[in-house]
Amino acid sequence: MTPTSGARPLPEPTPVSQPFWAALREHRIRIQYSPSSDTWVFYPRTLAPGTLADDLEWRDISGAGTLYTFTVAERPTAPPWADSVPQLLAVVEWDEGPRLSTELVDVDPADIRIGMRLAPVFCDDPDTGTTLLRYRPEDRDGSA
Amino acid sequence: MGLRGEAAIVGIAELPAERKQTRPELFTIDQYAQLARQVIDDAGLPPEVVNGLVTHGVAESEMFAPATLSEYLGLPLDFAERVDLGGATSAGMVWRAAVAVELGICDAVLCVVPGSLMVPRSQRQQPAATPPWYGASSGRYGSPQAEFEIPYGNVGQNGPYAQIAQRYAAEYGYDPRSTAKIAVDQRTNACAHPGAVFHGKPITVDDVLASPMIADPIRMLDVVMRVQGGAAVLVANADLARRGRHRPVWVKGFGEHVAFKTPTYAADLLQTPIARAADRAFDMAGLRRDDVDVASIYDCYTITVLMSLEDAGFCPKGTGMRWVTEHDLTFRGDFPVNTAGGQLSFGQAGTAGGMHHVVDGARQVMGRSSEAQVPDCHTAFVTGNGGIMSEQVALLLQGA
Numbered sequence: 001m002t003p004t005s006g007a008r009p010l011p012e013p014t015p016v017s018q019p020f021w022a023a024l025r026e027h028r029i030r031i032q033y034s035p036s037s038d039t040w041v042f043y044p045r046t047l048a049p050g051t052l053a054d055d056l057e058w059r060d061i062s063g064a065g066t067l068y069t070f071t072v073a074e075r076p077t078a079p080p081w082a083d084s085v086p087q088l089l090a091v092v093e094w095d096e097g098p099r100l101s102t103e104l105v106d107v108d109p110a111d112i113r114i115g116m117r118l119a120p121v122f123c124d125d126p127d128t129g130t131t132l133l134r135y136r137p138e139d140r141d142g143s144a
Numbered sequence: 145m146g147l148r149g150e151a152a153i154v155g156i157a158e159l160p161a162e163r164k165q166t167r168p169e170l171f172t173i174d175q176y177a178q179l180a181r182q183v184i185d186d187a188g189l190p191p192e193v194v195n196g197l198v199t200h201g202v203a204e205s206e207m208f209a210p211a212t213l214s215e216y217l218g219l220p221l222d223f224a225e226r227v228d229l230g231g232a233t234s235a236g237m238v239w240r241a242a243v244a245v246e247l248g249i250c251d252a253v254l255c256v257v258p259g260s261l262m263v264p265r266s267q268r269q270q271p272a273a274t275p276p277w278y279g280a281s282s283g284r285y286g287s288p289q290a291e292f293e294i295p296y297g298n299v300g301q302n303g304p305y306a307q308i309a310q311r312y313a314a315e316y317g318y319d320p321r322s323t324a325k326i327a328v329d330q331r332t333n334a335c336a337h338p339g340a341v342f343h344g345k346p347i348t349v350d351d352v353l354a355s356p357m358i359a360d361p362i363r364m365l366d367v368v369m370r371v372q373g374g375a376a377v378l379v380a381n382a383d384l385a386r387r388g389r390h391r392p393v394w395v396k397g398f399g400e401h402v403a404f405k406t407p408t409y410a411a412d413l414l415q416t417p418i419a420r421a422a423d424r425a426f427d428m429a430g431l432r433r434d435d436v437d438v439a440s441i442y443d444c445y446t447i448t449v450l451m452s453l454e455d456a457g458f459c460p461k462g463t464g465m466r467w468v469t470e471h472d473l474t475f476r477g478d479f480p481v482n483t484a485g486g487q488l489s490f491g492q493a494g495t496a497g498g499m500h501h502v503v504d505g506a507r508q509v510m511g512r513s514s515e516a517q518v519p520d521c522h523t524a525f526v527t528g529n530g531g532i533m534s535e536q537v538a539l540l541l542q543g544a
Contacts, residue, residue, distance in 0.1 A: 069310050074357045077359075079275070091307060091407075101298040
């Protein structure tokens with residue numbers, strides 16, 4: 001794809017990452033796991049980072065996690081987000097260990113706290129068939 | 145292991161910072177040539193002694209940059225190097241040049257970083273380029289940033305640096321008056337340095353706190369100002385250093401550590417790579433933290449300065465907010481930092497912003513900082529910082 005300044009770039013699945021994006025379309029979260037080091041891996045790779053083990057396998061996870069850090073961006077980080085400030089840019093740490101970059105939704109910026117429990121939100125783009133993974137505060141009873 | 149301290153910075157050059165350039169537009173290859181000429185002249189040496197060159201790349205020639213520059217300058221090279229470490233590029237150039245000189249590979253090495261975007265533009269239709277807002281993130285197919293960062297708006301520097309500051313705040317607390325004081329002290333320094341873009345424009349802590357919020361907790365005056373400029377140093381062996389015009393600034397120690405590209409994947413976001421780089425630099429040089437007379441700390445944001453001072457070992461982790469209020473960081477103070485204004489107040493001429501700190505440290509040790517000169521200045525600590533505190537370099541420079 002060739003994004004212009006106006007269009008919000010969407011991810012294009014690759015031969016390496018395709019299982020992750022395919023699972024998101026089904027509203028499931030699948031990431032990689034390396035049995036030899038008992039380590040979960042994100043983002044997708046062909047060899048396990050650190051050990052370079054050739055044993056990565058895809059496994060489903062719940063997607064539940066905690067907020068590692070965030071910011072409330074009052075100025076757009078780039079022109080495609082000019083009409084969507086404040087941007088709630090977040091780093092979420094999955095319960096399995098890896099972190100991902102995402103955005104928070106359904107939350108008042110004043111209520112965001114590092115360490116808060118978060119649940120996944122699957123955001124479908126019908127035009128491209130892409131599903132992005134965003135996060136919102138977990139309900140009080142712990143359910144998503 | 146390490147340097148013997150027998151290679152020195154013998155010349156420095158830095159163009160005055162300009163928001164909008166009054167100098168003629170030059171291709172980056174010509175900016176390199178002009179700065180090379182300036183730094184060789186500053187050293188008081190003839191161009192033919194130069195047989196090493198380091199570059200970050202030139203916009204006109206995506207590949208083969210060292211060879212293109214060698215040909216353009218008419219200087220055959222025994223050491224030709226390209227460094228790709230973002231804001232740590234300049235400090236990374238200096239230690240690579242010093243190592244090459246100490247190994248005897250070459251005698252004098254140009255470390256030049258053009259810093260002006262105002263280049264001649266072709267009248268012909270150009271193929272559509274990647275939008276400039278991609279910055280340090282790659283939108284190319286297969287790039288991790290294209291897939292896992294850019295779609296969520298995690299692009300540019302402000303957001304990720306604010307995320308680092310938020311994590312710091314959650315762990316150690318955050319006083320916006322402390323980070324503001326860093327900007328204020330550096331502005332005081334800029335007011336003593338005529339080349340700075342904010343020369344003659346002092347600010348107060350309240351000015352910083354009243355400036356617009358960019359990405360919480362980072363405000364506009366916590367952020368560098370992009371300028372047009374460029375900077376360079378010449379690194380040479382001891383024989384040439386003794387023939388030069390200025391007090392040689394010996395490269396005594398260095399450290400470099402690269403930990404990640406995107407801070408989301410940092411093992412620990414609050415343990416920045418400068419910790420390891422600084423420890424190695426001080427060990428190599430056989431110097432202690434209190435030997436340092438002047439520090440030039442890469443300052444893309446005020447939080448970068450604060451965390452670098454902590455992680456480089458000048459104050460205990462988590463105490464920086466108080467420490468910066470208890471110390472005078474101006475050139476008159478007890479711990480002078482960024483005495484030419486830093487990038488916050490001198491201005492950031494793109495990648496040349498990293499060379500600003502090398503030049504600042506060397507200028508002080510040479511005793512050439514005029515109104516902003518720190519008395520009895522013999523030892524400078526300089527940092528470079530690339531990406532989002534993801535690749536960092538420490539240098540120790542000494543006058544004897």
